[in-house]
Amino acid sequence: MAGRRSTEWNGNHSSVAMFVLLGLSDEKELQLILFPIFLGFYLVTLFWNLALILLIKIDSHLHTPMYFFLSFLSFIDICYSSCISPRMLSDLLKIDKTISFVACVTQYLVADWMAMTECCLLAAMAYDRYVAIGRPLQYSAIMAPGLCGKMVAGAYLGGFITSLYQTVSCIHLYYCWPNLIQHFFCDLPQIVSASCSNSFIRQLILLLVAIFIAFGSLLIILLSYCFIAASILKISSGKGSAKAFNTCASHLTAVTLYYGTAFSVYLHPKSRHFLKQDKVLSVVYIIIIPMLNPLIYSLRNKEVKAALKRLIKRATGLL
Template sequence: MTEGKNNATVTKFILLGFSDFPKLKIILFVVFLGTYLSTVTWNLGLFILIRMDTNLHTPMYFFLSNLSFLDFCYVSSVTPRMLADFFQKCKSISFMGCTMQYFVFSSLGLTECCLLAAMAYDRYAAICNPLLYTSIMSPTLCVQMIVGVYITGCFGSLIQLCALLQINFCGPNIINHFFCDLPQLLVLACSDTFLLQVMKFVMAVIFGVASVLIIMVSYGYIGAAILKVSSVGGRSKAFNTCASHLTAVTLFFGSGLFIYMHPSSDNSLGYDRMASVFYTVVIPMLNPLIYSLRNKEIKDALRRCKKRVLSHCHAK
């Protein structure tokens, strides 16, 4: 490991985290801990609720349960390490640990891009082809789509990992961030990173822009179909379902594309860190709320679950 530029190979990195806010350390720790515990509770709770309640065994909630599980894994790939580092004097991470953290985090992020696009297609099938919905979105197709998005996300991240491992790091080894992400690693590289920069941009286009285009086209057809609905209640239900998904899409892709579509530089790393807090910590916490607050079916499922728990307690 080295601190300055020389011919040695970096064997570990130093994560600065939020060390530039020493007076806020305790406050930030409490806030991030509370956010993480809320995220884990809400996402796992929604996942379990959907799995337990047979009334929610539909394609829409099947995809939503996978989004909740994905968000739980997503936030857990970064936040526990970040929380532990608040009380570490030397916030070091091995080179292999750093690249593996990036691979897991990146895989989950790319998978979520694909999953949000798949959820948009599901809404398109439900609203534009209601009579054929159950035959179009068969259980087999839903499982195939889920397996496909996970494989695609892992494969996209693996390509970037292989390219990253070809880059030389000889110092400095200080990462001004709270986890190992590609833009921060590219700034520290000693060898030419042009191809990896291009690959980062291409992956952002393939997974980000392409997913957004699929979502926009789907919602273009959905919007046209909603306008043809004569029932005010039908329009309201369709709009509420779509509004939740569009809100989640806007938050996730807006912050993600901000980071991965521009070239990495020292000047942008401070903004990247703030945006990273939003899409790695805040968005996974907000997603279950976005999908649940105005969702009558989930509220009804919660009431049924509460009744079952109370009746079970009284039976004892």
């Protein structure tokens, strides 16, 4: 079989050329049921996120820092879902679920890059909400286009450097049989588990790097919301307080879903007991959350609804 071929990688650091993804389930009937469901989820994810990006691009009323960040969040969700979903969908219809070592680490590189970038971008969006609520008179001056562009570039660069370091660390491990990945995609814990190297120190360093980005971003988010809460409490009008809270309710919902599911997957002891739970939760933050994010930011957002109405009116006027 292909999974039994061996190769040298960077000075004989890897003894296998292929991994085998065990997938969501080994039940053929269940896989056939899951295929159209996940295909639908993926197509909806692409449509909703692309539609939101185009709406923000077309409508000048949405050319503000909040929607600038939101368009990049939608782009991240498209990339994140696209680097995993197509492969997962094809594996649901295949018996041989082998993936090359290079393809595996490349998938992890892109997925981790998008995940780390999303953490940083959510932190930037939290700061944007703090400035909008806590310092409304200086908002335009503080959240200037130049600063917003640098924040987005910093999020992408920070996410890429973190992901590249973790991927290179995986490459330098020694892999031996069995070459099984206990997941439907190539994730760091499963890749490291497939190694027969003594990787404790390396795993510790990788954990610290992830903590620095993920928990660092979460700390910025929590501090921003502490200042937001303090600013809202200073507003004497109940209506004004409710309006201020509504401006960040969507972002708070997205943060809770994203960090809640991610921490549930990665912050517990690794054992076979948690394996199925990890796969289900991974489906949530890889497939479901990217699909829901455009709805979270649109359903209760009057500006997005108004922009959509203007676009529909303009389109019907041209017919």
